Amino acid sequence: MRWLKYFVLCMAIAATSGSSFAASSSLNSIEQLRWSNRLILIHGWPYEQSAHKIFQPFSAQFADRHILWFVFEDSANGMKVAETNYTGQLGPQFAKLTKPYQFASGDHLLLIGKDGGVKLRQKDIEMNQIFDLIDTMPMRQSEIAQAKMTKVNQ
Secondary structure (H helix, E strand, O other), X not given: OHHHHHHHHHHHHHHHHOOOOOOOOEEOOHHHHOOOOEEEEEEOOOOOOOHHHHHHHHHHHXXXXXXXXXXXXXXXXXXXXXXXXXXXXXXXXXXXXXXXXXXXXXXXXXXXXXXXXXXXXXXXXXXXXXXXXXXHOHHHHHHHHHHHHHHHOO
16 A cells, blocks of 8 residues: 555656656747646737736646746747746747747637647636636546545545
């Protein structure tokens, strides 16, 4: 039984350590985050307050759901990342390499699943709606079940 607890603890550590890309490496592409993070990509931040200030109350929900967010703005050289909760270094081509995830006319927000697929496109930034959608996804359901199992075995 003791080895089972050790095994579950190791699996939990492995699962949480995979929730963010290594800070020592440059993040050059969204593809580097596939299978470890969900992404919220926002183009044209519509608020006067910074994204960090508006998203701060949701930081626990972002961490629990393995969400990284990136706010893009237009610049003379194309798009650039204006704000993010990603703590590592972004590569010089990161914003340019998000081109496959084009924003449709009028969309401000894209939700990208851990599998790399676009799960939601919308104009408004409604975090509780996004969390509710994520919580219905099979991969998230599996994470919730695994977390419950870990608590039971402690």
